[in-house]
Amino acid sequence: MAQVKPRTLSGFMELLPARQVQFDRMVDILRKNYSLYGFTPLDTPAVEAAEVLLAKGGGETEKQIYRFQKGDTDLALRFDLTVPLAKYVALHQNELxxxxxxxxxxxxxxxxRAQKGRYREFYQADIDVIGDGALDIINEAEIPAIIYKTFTALGLSRFKIRVNNRKVLNGLFAILGLEEQAGDVMRTIDKLEKIGPEKVKAILVDDFSVSAGAADSLLALLAADDPMAALEPFKGKNERFDQGVSELSTVVGYLSAFGVPEDHFMVDLTIARGLDYYTGTVYETVMLDHPEVGSICSGGRYDNLAEYYTDKQLPGVGISIGLTRLFSVLEAQGYLNDGLVTAPADVLILPMTEDLSPAISFATALREAxxxxxxxxxxxxxxxxxxxxDKLAIPYAAFLGEDEIAQGKVTVKDLTSGEQNTLTPSEAVALVQAGLAQRSAGAPITEPQL
Amino acid sequence: MAQVKPRTLSGFMELLPARQVQFDRMVDILRKNYSLYGFTPLDTPAVEAAEVLLAKGGGETEKQIYRFQKGDTDLALRFDLTVPLAKYVALHQNELxxxxxxxxxxxxxxxxRAQKGRYREFYQADIDVIGDGALDIINEAEIPAIIYKTFTALGLSRFKIRVNNRKVLNGLFAILGLEEQAGDVMRTIDKLEKIGPEKVKAILVDDFSVSAGAADSLLALLAADDPMAALEPFKGKNERFDQGVSELSTVVGYLSAFGVPEDHFMVDLTIARGLDYYTGTVYETVMLDHPEVGSICSGGRYDNLAEYYTDKQLPGVGISIGLTRLFSVLEAQGYLNDGLVTAPADVLILPMTEDLSPAISFATALREAxxxxxxxxxxxxxxxxxxxxDKLAIPYAAFLGEDEIAQGKVTVKDLTSGEQNTLTPSEAVALVQAGLAQRSAGAPITEPQL
Structure with a gap:
């Protein structure tokens, strides 16, 4: 028979079974955490009309999108979860x-272009709160708590949530007379961490006609140790700026009530988030020991989710975790907790008699528990x-030989310790349950001890 | 701004939030049940090289597949989960x-072509056991138990698992001298239920040159009340037939040990399953009150999973549930249990003071529980x-007014009964937990009482 060489496309993550269990465990924790904060699960199609997905149009998206015809329909694969959400909310607005x-x-x-750490198919894990015409600032204040709880539940502790407000930046640009270049200036300071203040200043001055004085004020402010204090002198000069500072204060002010420790949070005036549609609070989350990874959870406040589909004003706030990339980073850095069970089964039952009934009964008892x-x-x-x-790292084996069956018992072997006990089925179930409880007491991520 | 009319493609299921919760609850039960039987989760890409997916080639698949170019790569969306499994096992055979x-x-x-009950994007829920060169018949015997437990856990009771063996059919064709037409005969009798015995006989005789006598023997056998007994007279005439009967007896013989009640199971010699690659036991599952839906869970034994990718002999047995279609049938028939909580949250907290801290603390206490x-x-x-x-059917509301805060309490209202209690936060958490335990005691499917 003519054969085709089996292969998986480059840029498409395909995990071996034990790794898949680790990935799924992280997804389960995300689902559970998002649910605890009152978010409902959605599942929109992966394929949409190209016209719908590209309503906003433009740039990188059009180049990167997987677009194709079927019959006379122009289709495309979604490139994020925000555009499908916008479509969903616009389409079902009267039912939501x-x-x-x-x-x-x-x-x-x-x-x-496929390269290390870049995926063509990847998971995003998004939450969004969408208001009908208005949305209270408290929603923006709760997001850092959700980020904090989510990563903590995953087992990560060495991370920091950085927060800024686009109104602060935009107001500041107005105060400094940089309104016309606002977009360019914002994109430039977004690169501050990557290229450093000198280069940023050079670009601002040379490419975007910012005066050296204005560039210096801006860079001094962005470098301030206490950003909230550094913003004070600019207050009262621009309404939008004042509103941004007030929102930022509110978000910071609620942190301790929401349970976010101070050392997991900072105001960082350099964060702009490239996307044009953020209008208020913006978030990034960085791993303290791996700043090179960039933000592992980002998002922000936007005033108009679905303007390409509806006149209805739908302000919202949301964040997104690039889960596939995060997983590959955790794997590469040795952060995945290999101590948790990754086997397909907890107990492998080895019947040793012709009659399988006692073995099947024991399997049933285990499953019912x-x-x-x-x-x-x-x-x-x-x-x-x-x-x-052993190869699958199954924690327990159970043997049912003639002796065991005659006594109504089963022999359970802990395959890690080698300890072996002959017990009644219900004792055996209890033994295994207790052992599994111990083995599952841990988060999917373990950080190296520094 | 130029707007695009938001729409979801025809044939692509997109659920409203409450329905999505019901769908996800079914998926959770499937995941849990499959896990209890020692199956490990896999997640292969939705996009593969077209050449890989179409290795087998031919017929309907080529016509229906979503195929497209990106750069100079010829890609396609998977049309089932079996072909990606074959690729996965062939590719990773040394690591599995x-x-x-x-x-x-x-x-x-x-x-x-989109029509009622047909989906272009739909969930399949598959399990497979793949052996390395050989696979014991006990795997085929366990499958009906998994089907039984899975549907029972979903809340369905009025269903029947039908089982046959392809070797029995093929052996029978040899005995009746129908070997050359075997494929055509098999496909024809597969339609027995749909078109009835007269038409099947007519097709067999007119189109496929089956003698009237052979057609009559075949149809009499297929209509027998006790199929296992009706097979007896044919024994000893054909090796394959005898093996098939022996396998079928083994599968039937283990049923009670595996806990499948007799009334949920039958041998049905008419089941062939269209697909060419089944070689042993085949399964179908029908809803007793909705035979028109066809099989809701089907599969069987195959001798060679991945012959298009590898010389390695990989026999297996598997079943598949067409989940999206099943869900739409359950919804249309009113079988979805609307008594279970579908709200995004269990408790809606209404702070009634400027200071939100007590409300946030209570939210944290609830989430921690x-x-x-x-x-x-x-x-x-x-x-x-x-x-x-009320609109979201959230079960409880919690009020924190000045009085409550002064007393360190919270008022919890059961929004179904209207009952209202002012309690300490920990009492309130316990009350809600107890109430939720009651509300979640039920399966996602409820059958109408006949």
């Missing part, structure tokens, strides 16, 4: 109740079956 | 441990906030 809080954890597609059990009935030697359990 | 048991619940794509809590801090009237909870 606002504020509408949704999370979606799903794959998106971008035909970028929530323990994952697999019968191994292949025609293999006993040693091979144990080696199977 | 056999028997390899995996489940995958994911979207697949078929560009069929696993209760989903949402703060409602929008500038809306009290009545509007209660109406928000």
């Amino acid at each position: 109740t606002f504020p509408f809080r949704r999370f979606q954890i799903a794959k998106v597609y971008r035909g970028e 929530g323990v994952r059990a697999q019968l191994h009935c292949e025609k293999k030697k006993f040693k091979q079956k144990l080696s199977y359990a | 441990t056999f028997p390899f048991r995996r489940f995958q619940i994911a979207k697949v794509y078929r560009g069929e 696993g209760v989903r809590a949402q703060l409602h801090c929008e500038k809306k009237k009290f009545k509007q906030k209660l109406s928000y909870a």
